[in-house]
Amino acid sequence: QDSAKTPTPESIKAITSQVDGAYIKANTATSNNWPTIGLDYAETRFSKLNQITSDNVKGLGLVWTYNLESSRGVEATPVIVDGIMYQTAPWSVVHAIEARTGKRIWTFDPEVNRELGYRGCCDVVNRGVALYKGKVFVAAYDGRLIALDAATGKKVWEKDTLIDHEHSYTITGAPRVFNGKVVIGQGGAEYGARGYVTAYDAESGNQLWRWFTVPGDPSKPFEDESMEKAAKTWDPAGQYWLNGGGGTPWDTITFDPELNLVYVGTGNGSPWNRNVRSPAGGDNLYLASIVALNADTGKYAWHYQETPGDHWDYTSTQPMILADISIDGAPRKVILHAPKNGFFFVIDRTNGKFISAKNFVDVNWATGYDANGRPVEVPAARGDAAYDSIPGPYGAHNWHPMSFNPQTGLVYLPAQNVPLNLIPEKKFKQNAATPGKFGGATGWNVGFVLNGEPPKSLPFGRLVAWDPVRQKEAWRVEYPSPWNGGTLTTAGNLVFQGTADGRFVAYDATTGKTLWETPTGTGVVAAASTYMLDGVQYVSIAVGWGGVYGMAQRATERQSPGTVYTFALNSKAPLPEFVKYQTEGLLQGVKYDPKDVPEGTALYVAACATCHGVPGVDKGGNVRNLGYVPAEEIANLKNIVFKGPFRDKGMPDFTGKLTEADVVKIQAFIQGTADAIRPKK
Numbered sequence: 001q002d003s004a005k006t007p008t009p010e011s012i013k014a015i016t017s018q019v020d021g022a023y024i025k026a027n028t029a030t031s032n033n034w035p036t037i038g039l040d041y042a043e044t045r046f047s048k049l050n051q052i053t054s055d056n057v058k059g060l061g062l063v064w065t066y067n068l069e070s071s072r073g074v075e076a077t078p079v080i081v082d083g084i085m086y087q088t089a090p091w092s093v094v095h096a097i098e099a100r101t102g103k104r105i106w107t108f109d110p111e112v113n114r115e116l117g118y119r120g121c122c123d124v125v126n127r128g129v130a131l132y133k134g135k136v137f138v139a140a141y142d143g144r145l146i147a148l149d150a151a152t153g154k155k156v157w158e159k160d161t162l163i164d165h166e167h168s169y170t171i172t173g174a175p176r177v178f179n180g181k182v183v184i185g186q187g188g189a190e191y192g193a194r195g196y197v198t199a200y201d202a203e204s205g206n207q208l209w210r211w212f213t214v215p216g217d218p219s220k221p222f223e224d225e226s227m228e229k230a231a232k233t234w235d236p237a238g239q240y241w242l243n244g245g246g247g248t249p250w251d252t253i254t255f256d257p258e259l260n261l262v263y264v265g266t267g268n269g270s271p272w273n274r275n276v277r278s279p280a281g282g283d284n285l286y287l288a289s290i291v292a293l294n295a296d297t298g299k300y301a302w303h304y305q306e307t308p309g310d311h312w313d314y315t316s317t318q319p320m321i322l323a324d325i326s327i328d329g330a331p332r333k334v335i336l337h338a339p340k341n342g343f344f345f346v347i348d349r350t351n352g353k354f355i356s357a358k359n360f361v362d363v364n365w366a367t368g369y370d371a372n373g374r375p376v377e378v379p380a381a382r383g384d385a386a387y388d389s390i391p392g393p394y395g396a397h398n399w400h401p402m403s404f405n406p407q408t409g410l411v412y413l414p415a416q417n418v419p420l421n422l423i424p425e426k427k428f429k430q431n432a433a434t435p436g437k438f439g440g441a442t443g444w445n446v447g448f449v450l451n452g453e454p455p456k457s458l459p460f461g462r463l464v465a466w467d468p469v470r471q472k473e474a475w476r477v478e479y480p481s482p483w484n485g486g487t488l489t490t491a492g493n494l495v496f497q498g499t500a501d502g503r504f505v506a507y508d509a510t511t512g513k514t515l516w517e518t519p520t521g522t523g524v525v526a527a528a529s530t531y532m533l534d535g536v537q538y539v540s541i542a543v544g545w546g547g548v549y550g551m552a553q554r555a556t557e558r559q560s561p562g563t564v565y566t567f568a569l570n571s572k573a574p575l576p577e578f579v580k581y582q583t584e585g586l587l588q589g590v591k592y593d594p595k596d597v598p599e600g601t602a603l604y605v606a607a608c609a610t611c612h613g614v615p616g617v618d619k620g621g622n623v624r625n626l627g628y629v630p631a632e633e634i635a636n637l638k639n640i641v642f643k644g645p646f647r648d649k650g651m652p653d654f655t656g657k658l659t660e661a662d663v664v665k666i667q668a669f670i671q672g673t674a675d676a677i678r679p680k681k
């Protein structure tokens with residue numbers, strides 16, 4: 001390459017210090033750069049670039065790859081300005097990469113204590129950085145918000161954003177920056193947590209405002225009027241504040257420069273089960289809602305609740321898109337949103353008024369929405385009996401970003417069903433770690449027994465092209481597995497998506513026809529970005545299988561490290577050599593007493609199942625399945641469970657949480673299960 005173009009700290013400083021609100025707005029006119037994870041403040045993920053088109057995309061080839069040296073889920077979209085790329089990896093590690101060559105500029109590891117991996121429900125992922133006036137902002141898994149010098153990767157400031165360290169708070173989301181403020185939420189509502197968003201001064205890190213998503217302890221004063229209003233929709237008999245109530249805004253927070261509002265997508269109830277959280281019922285504001293806040297003050301402006309009285313982990317944290325579209329002949333400023341609950345929403349973003357909602361997959365909890373924007377519920381969905389939740393808690397759409405192409409008028413949406421059965425827990429206790437309760441030993445406490453009966457719904461993964469005006473599917477692509485990547489759409493009439501089975505694919509945006517694809521080193525969950533550099537259009541995607549579904553499941557036999565791939569027309573770099581998934585045969589020969597299996601089952605469900613899945617039945621995702629590890633490891637399980645060797649990979653130390661006798665029972669369950677499923681000769 002032209003050495004004049006090799007980035008130096010001075011040149012990176014000059015480039016990145018230009019990035020502010022005006023820059024991001026100006027870039028929307030050209031899409032030459034990709035300065036925020038969603039491309040623009042509206043987070044359309046629609047690029048105006050059209051060098052790569054549906055006619056020539058078959059000539060797309062690899063330019064370079066960059067090894068993120070990670071094994072867990074990679075969820076961040078690459079951010080690129082003038083040849084400098086910022087990408088995050090698992091454990092909130094930031095990489096600055098030369099976009100021309102794929103060479104490393106710097107990396108920053110916030111050194112999150114790996115033993116705290118279990119404090120998050122859903123893999124030790126990170127959804128990306130925000131770039132603003134020469135600084136890169138990243139939220140660390142352990143709750144710190146960190147500002148880095150974009151040129152050097154050196155820390156400028158760091159703030160602990162957590163209100164306490166007793167509840168199991170973590171951060172996986174990307175911060176958003178606007179008007180000199182950096183805003184971040186957090187996760188934790190599977191464990192007991194109270195959600196909030198906080199704005200910090202981008203220069204100094206000083207806290208500017210904070211807004212809680214749900215009311216707190218009623219014996220204390222309300223933080224603001226919105227909390228006073230919300231408290232009326234909760235039943236204090238549930239003592240929800242002990243568990244936090246939930247509403248954790250763990251992903252989308254979208255800034256609207258035109259209306260000076262910030263839209264926050266709030267999370268599920270904590271615990272999930274409303275019958276124990278708020279026994280008399282109620283909407284439980286502001287769970288599972290879109291809430292608009294004044295961007296300057298953080299003051300509540302309006303809300304629309306997508307799932308009143310959430311009962312199924314139906315978060316509304318899924319990425320939203322701000323669009324100006326014509327409905328019934330009138331121009332409307334809307335939010336396009338597809339939360340976990342399976343309905344596609346069009347909301348007026350000037351006032352939060354419901355415009356329309358339609359299910360984009362089959363659902364069984366509601367038959368539709370009435371004219372006032374309330375769901376018409378199916379009573380069995382809140383009953384006392386075992387219930388096949390469709391969508392299940394993995395959502396009909398999870399965090400994987402969708403995109404909106406104004407040329408086709410279509411939204412490209414990664415949809416799915418992951419079957420799950422919910423049995424209401426009869427003797428729920430706040431913050432209790434009961435054997436038999438999924439994740440109980442590591443703090444999960446949702447008020448349901450999961451898969452106590454085998455779910456009967458069928459899994460699927462699907463790319464849906466959705467017309468938000470007609471509320472109708474235009475086309476679809478079926479996949480062999482749920483949990484496919486986010487989407488990118490372009491003026492070249494293209495949709496790009498990575499897949500769970502390890503491919504990166506380009507589709508015709510109008511018809512859904514497959515135009516090009518390449519294999520990738522592992523399953524893809526993140527979304528791609530595209531940008532111009534020296535007159536050439538590039539497409540980059542970060543590949544790394546994981547997230548909540550990807551810890552225990554897999555859909556490809558490839559298991560390469562997290563890797564950024566960059567493509568351009570007529571480029572022919574060879575693909576890297578892929579790493580094959582290594583597995584021992586089905587576990588055999590560990591001695592156990594069959595009488596220990598029932599108790600071992602309950603202990604395994606509480607301590608191991610969240611990450612390791614079902615031994616032998618699941619095949620292992622980015623965390624190994626214990627039915628396919630060397631027999632010596634299971635025979636010596638206590639050496640792994642107590643102060644064990646995998647603590648630096650995210651495994652908790654179970655000292656004080658399990659006893660040696662418990663571990664013997666868990667061994668019995670693991671080997672017993674492997675023996676039970678072994679084909680009989």
Ligand SMILES: O=C(O)c1cc(C(=O)O)c2c(n1)C(=O)C(=O)c1cc(C(=O)O)[nH]c1-2
Pocket residue numbers: 075120121122123125170171172173186187188189190248250267268313315393394395398399546547548549
């Ligand atoms: O309630 C929460 O606080 C919370 C947090 C997170 C997270 O921070 O990643 C997820 C979820 N919930 C969740 O329900 C979920 O399905 C999920 C998937 C993922 C992922 O990254 O794959 N995170 C989360």
Ligand SMILES: [Ca+2]
Pocket residue numbers: 189190267268313315
């Ligand atoms: Ca959740």
